[in-house]
Amino acid sequence: MSEFNNEIWFVGAEMSPLVKAGGLGDVMGSLPKFLLRAGINVRVVIPYYKNIIPKNLLDIRETYPAGRVNFGEIPFEFGIKTGFAMGDIPIVLIEQNHFFNREEVYGTHGGVCAYKDNLWRYAMLAHGTAYAMKILGMPLVVHTHDWSGGFVPAVIRQTFGDKKVSVNVSGSAEGILSGKLSRSVSAKGLRPAIAFTIHNLGYQGVYGLDDFYDIGLDFKYNSSDAYEHFGTINSLKGGIKLSDIVTTVSPTYAQEITDSRFGFGLDGELKNLRNTGRLRGILNGIDLDYWNPKTDKLINYNLNIKNDGYGIKDYAEWKKFKLNNKKALFSEISLPLKKDKDGKILPLIGVVSRLTEEKGINEFLDALFNWNDFPFQAVILGSGKDYIEGKANYLAEVFKDKVFAQTGKYDEALSHKIYAASDIFVMPSKFEPCGLSQMIAMRYGCVIAAGDTGGLHDTVSDITNPDAKNPSGILIQYTDPNGIAWALNSLYNIYASGEESSKSAGKEKEKNGNRKWSDIVINSANKHFGWEDSAKVYEDLYYDIIK
Numbered sequence: 001m002s003e004f005n006n007e008i009w010f011v012g013a014e015m016s017p018l019v020k021a022g023g024l025g026d027v028m029g030s031l032p033k034f035l036l037r038a039g040i041n042v043r044v045v046i047p048y049y050k051n052i053i054p055k056n057l058l059d060i061r062e063t064y065p066a067g068r069v070n071f072g073e074i075p076f077e078f079g080i081k082t083g084f085a086m087g088d089i090p091i092v093l094i095e096q097n098h099f100f101n102r103e104e105v106y107g108t109h110g111g112v113c114a115y116k117d118n119l120w121r122y123a124m125l126a127h128g129t130a131y132a133m134k135i136l137g138m139p140l141v142v143h144t145h146d147w148s149g150g151f152v153p154a155v156i157r158q159t160f161g162d163k164k165v166s167v168n169v170s171g172s173a174e175g176i177l178s179g180k181l182s183r184s185v186s187a188k189g190l191r192p193a194i195a196f197t198i199h200n201l202g203y204q205g206v207y208g209l210d211d212f213y214d215i216g217l218d219f220k221y222n223s224s225d226a227y228e229h230f231g232t233i234n235s236l237k238g239g240i241k242l243s244d245i246v247t248t249v250s251p252t253y254a255q256e257i258t259d260s261r262f263g264f265g266l267d268g269e270l271k272n273l274r275n276t277g278r279l280r281g282i283l284n285g286i287d288l289d290y291w292n293p294k295t296d297k298l299i300n301y302n303l304n305i306k307n308d309g310y311g312i313k314d315y316a317e318w319k320k321f322k323l324n325n326k327k328a329l330f331s332e333i334s335l336p337l338k339k340d341k342d343g344k345i346l347p348l349i350g351v352v353s354r355l356t357e358e359k360g361i362n363e364f365l366d367a368l369f370n371w372n373d374f375p376f377q378a379v380i381l382g383s384g385k386d387y388i389e390g391k392a393n394y395l396a397e398v399f400k401d402k403v404f405a406q407t408g409k410y411d412e413a414l415s416h417k418i419y420a421a422s423d424i425f426v427m428p429s430k431f432e433p434c435g436l437s438q439m440i441a442m443r444y445g446c447v448i449a450a451g452d453t454g455g456l457h458d459t460v461s462d463i464t465n466p467d468a469k470n471p472s473g474i475l476i477q478y479t480d481p482n483g484i485a486w487a488l489n490s491l492y493n494i495y496a497s498g499e500e501s502s503k504s505a506g507k508e509k510e511k512n513g514n515r516k517w518s519d520i521v522i523n524s525a526n527k528h529f530g531w532e533d534s535a536k537v538y539e540d541l542y543y544d545i546i547k
């Protein structure tokens with residue numbers, strides 16, 4: 001504990017495939033893995049959700065003496081365990097059965113019915129993290145995530161002081177962040193550098209100010225320079241205020257959140273940060289090994305090609321991939337394969353989503369309800385708000401032979417099958433910090449219909465934009481039922497007018513914005529959403545805050 005270790009600690013509430021409620025889990029699972037492979041010393045700190053984490057993915061090596069924190073008058077003990085996740089990712093587990101041994105991560109219905117004690121649960125994560133540093137040695141950087149990681153910066157400052165480590169050596173990010181430090185750096189009176197990533201400004205961890213006495217934090221953090229926000233405790237705000245650098249998960253979202261339409265009351269803070277160069281937008285990647293149509297064990301038919309799945313121009317193989325996966329999925333869920341009047345199989349729309357207002361699925365369901373004899377089939381997987389789940393189930397009941405819905409629970413295997421079988425993936429979000437589902441869907445050869453916002457804007461290239469390069473879908477400006485119907489109808493017309501592109505006609509048609517289905521599928525499948533570029537940007541950012 002007397003010296004800094006050359007390590008970066010990721011702290012968050014989820015880590016896929018151990019435990020996942022949404023995209024945060026994907027990022028916490030895939031970015032550390034990528035950095036590790038690039039030679040950076042990374043550890044991931046998460047709560048030990050014993051009920052949720054499959055035992056076979058964990059290799060616990062050490063258990064350390066318990067730590068203790070007072071929440072108000074009540075002392076709580078917690079444990080620290082270390083080991084490896086998924087074989088070789090170093091992990092620190094914060095064990096506190098009362099808070100973390102639950103059936104769900106944040107609460108039921110995709111977290112919509114949140115556990116009432118989430119404030120204390122995630123304050124516990126922060127105290128556990130600081131205690132683990134005392135025991136295991138200090139990392140140079142702590143990279144904490146979202147409102148659930150928002151108390152980490154305060155607990156670190158309270159425990160180790162406000163003065164930040166400075167390695168003060170010349171060199172490159174690679175040289176300093178991998179291998180051993182060339183000289184020892186004493187940790188006396190210093191804290192690690194802190195990076196904070198906002199994955200979604202719509203969830204800020206807001207609680208009553210009275211509870212500030214009860215989360216083991218000095219009362220000085222109850223100020224507008226830290227967690228106080230209009231008379232509430234706001235975990236995300238404190239995270240922003242007390243970190244050395246703040247990032248969010250796409251360049252467009254980093255712009256949007258400085259505007260009051262997207263800022264959820266924190267746009268002023270974020271504008272200041274941006275103006276002082278402390279807010280950066282870095283696009284997420286996905287784990288291309290896990291999400292790989294050629295090797296995915298959860299789908300029924302794998303892509304049968306020689307290379308890694310990129311650079312293929314063979315539409316026939318994609319067509320086979322889609323049809324075989326569709327047939328297998330339909331037989332599992334008892335949906336008949338329907339054809340249109342010309343004998344063409346109806347395109348399948350896929351949805352894999354949290355069912356909250358922001359995702360626009362409510363409006364998508366209305367679009368289908370309003371549409372007399374819609375020329376699609378649809379498979380919907382999601383959990384969230386009761387009324388949206390209810391509407392999805394009702395649609396499936398009314399259109400039994402066209403729509404299937406499974407709501408209320410998380411289903412990893414079904415999600416893979418939907419990505420593999422769908423022709424169109426729908427994501428009409430009102431805002432979307434990054435969005436991983438559309439990237440996964442493109443990797444599995446889906447054409448995208450998405451809201452024109454945040455990471456969707458940055459990753460989907462729009463067929464209606466004549467200047468767009470290699471369009472992979474359609475971006476919707478107004479994601480009301482009409483806007484969504486317009487987009488789906490445009491895609492249907494392309495699909496119905498013939499799939500294959502004739503090489504000579506192709507160029508002329510492209511100029512007119514009139515694309516062929518096969519070209520869009522191939523474009524989509526060839527978009528590369530790995531971590532290579534963004535991981536490099538993170539490395540530079542870590543380096544910036546420790547030097």
Ligand code: ADP
Pocket residue numbers: 021022023024026352353354381382383409410411412415434435436437438
């Ligand atoms: P968000 O994090 O806002 O929910 P993202 O698009 O970033 O949105 O990530 C969503 C992730 O969660 C994707 O990996 C998606 O496949 C997955 N997902 C969402 N809902 C479910 C569900 N009910 N079952 C399985 N996976 C789901």
Ligand code: GLC
Pocket residue numbers: 022023024027199200249284432433434435436455
């Ligand atoms: C959040 C956002 C989503 C993003 C994910 C991972 O859950 O809603 O857009 O992709 O975090 O950063």
